[in-house]
Amino acid sequence: MKNNILVVKKQHWSRRQVLMGLAGVVLSGCASSLYTPTDPATLAKRKINVTTTVGMIADIAKNVGRDRVNxxxxxxxxxxxHLYKPSARDVNKLTSADVIxxxxxxxxxxMVDLFEKISKSGRPAFAVTADIDPQRLRTLEEENDEHDPHVWFDVTLWMEAVKKIHKELLVLDPEHSAYYTQNVADYLQALAALHEYAKTQLASIPKAARVLVTAHDAFGYFGAAYxxxxxxxxxxxxxxxxxAKDVQDLAKYLAANQIKAIFVESSVPQATVEAVQKAVRARGWEIxxxxxxxxxxxxDDGTPEGTYIGMVKHNVDVIVKALK
Ligand SMILES: [Zn+2]
Structure with a gap:
């Protein structure tokens, strides 16, 4: 009986490996085949298909493109x-887009290699951070001086990403430039108000208590901006x-400074944050x-936090409530 189960498992794996191999072929094949751009006059008569990676970028495209984009x-x-591996289906979504x-x-x-292949094929694919002045980017010493990618945490930096998407939509679809330019003006105004909201709210936390501890180092721009x-x-x-040493060092600091709370991230498993909480408690401080x-x-889609503005507001409110 046991042997049978083993055999079945073995077949399952080998089949999966074959499928993964095939996906690899599809990945490199489609992404590198030469792309013929749709001419602006044709594109102006239908909606533009935009494919993005994270939801925050999709949200910009929706706000700037509104009725003109899918x-x-x-x-x-x-x-x-950081850990996302594109599937063959994702490659389809990328290679059927008018712009990425x-x-x-x-x-x-x-996905770095994949984007490189897509770019070489001639399909419009843009990093929304491409036009940001490098002087405004955080340098990560522990990552060989690479730049910190979490720019959406400083609303004013994210406004540069908004301008980049606006710029590329104008190139693709110049006939509707007035429409995009009005949309972008409205959205940038809302983002400016969001930036002021974050600044005022976070300033209401006493300076000594203004310490934000999270699972992974995503909030560097947030810390600098606010x-x-x-x-x-x-x-x-x-x-x-x-x-284990990182956890103990941090726990020591949190207990010594009597920090009230640490935070969980929706896209990172809770285990590391809970380990820190346990280590702080072991030092006699309740965090x-x-x-x-x-x-x-x-x-989630359809909730306030399913938009960039709602997400930032949520984060600010949760932080203020826990630390004030
Ligand atoms: Zn991250």
Whole structure:
């Protein structure tokens, strides 16, 4: 009996491996075949198909393109972009798009090669961070001086990503440029108000209590923009794990400074945050889990947190409530 089960499992795996192999062929094949762009006059008569990686970028495309675009995001709520591996279906969504927008700066660590192939094929594919002045980007010493990809945490930096998408839509569909330009003006105004909201709310937390501890180092821009000290258990990519010493060092700091709460991220497993909580308790300080933050993925569609503005507001409100 046991033997039979083993055989069945073996067949299952080998079949899966064959399928994965096939997907690999499809991945490299479609992505590198030469692309003939649709001419603007034809594109002006139908909706533009936009494919993005994370939901935050999809949200920009919807706000700038509104009725002119069909937007597909590859990564939904709770999905971690650092670890995301594209499926053959994803490649289809990318290679049927009129334009592709992704984060860049190695946010989508396992898709870098794929984007390179797609770009070489001539299909319009843009990193939304491409036009940001490098001086405004955080440099990560532990990642060989690469730049921190989590730019959406500073609303004013994310406004640069909005401008990039606007710019590329104008190139693709110049006939509707007035429409896009009006939409982008409205959206940038809403984002400016969001930035002020975050600044005012977070300033209401006493300076000594203004310490944000999260699972992975995504909130660096947030800390710099809104004057809050940021500490993380893992590095800026979830691909590297935190060691036992990292957990103990952080626990020591949190207990010594009597920090009230640490936070869980919707796209990162809770285990590391709970390990820190346990280690802080062992040092005689009761620290709470301050609630769930949306870091690298937005909330569910149809909820306020399913939009970029709602996600930022949610994070600000959860942080203020837990630390004030
Ligand atoms: Zn991240």
């Amino acid at each position: 937007v597909t995001a590859l990564m939904g709520p709770g999905v971690d972009p 927008f992704y984060g860049g700066l190695h946010l989508e660590g396992r 004057d809050i000290e940021v500490k993380a258990i893992q590095g800026s990519s979830t691909a590297t794990e935190a060691g 709470a889990l301050g609630g769930e933050l949306f870091s690298d993925a937005m909330g």
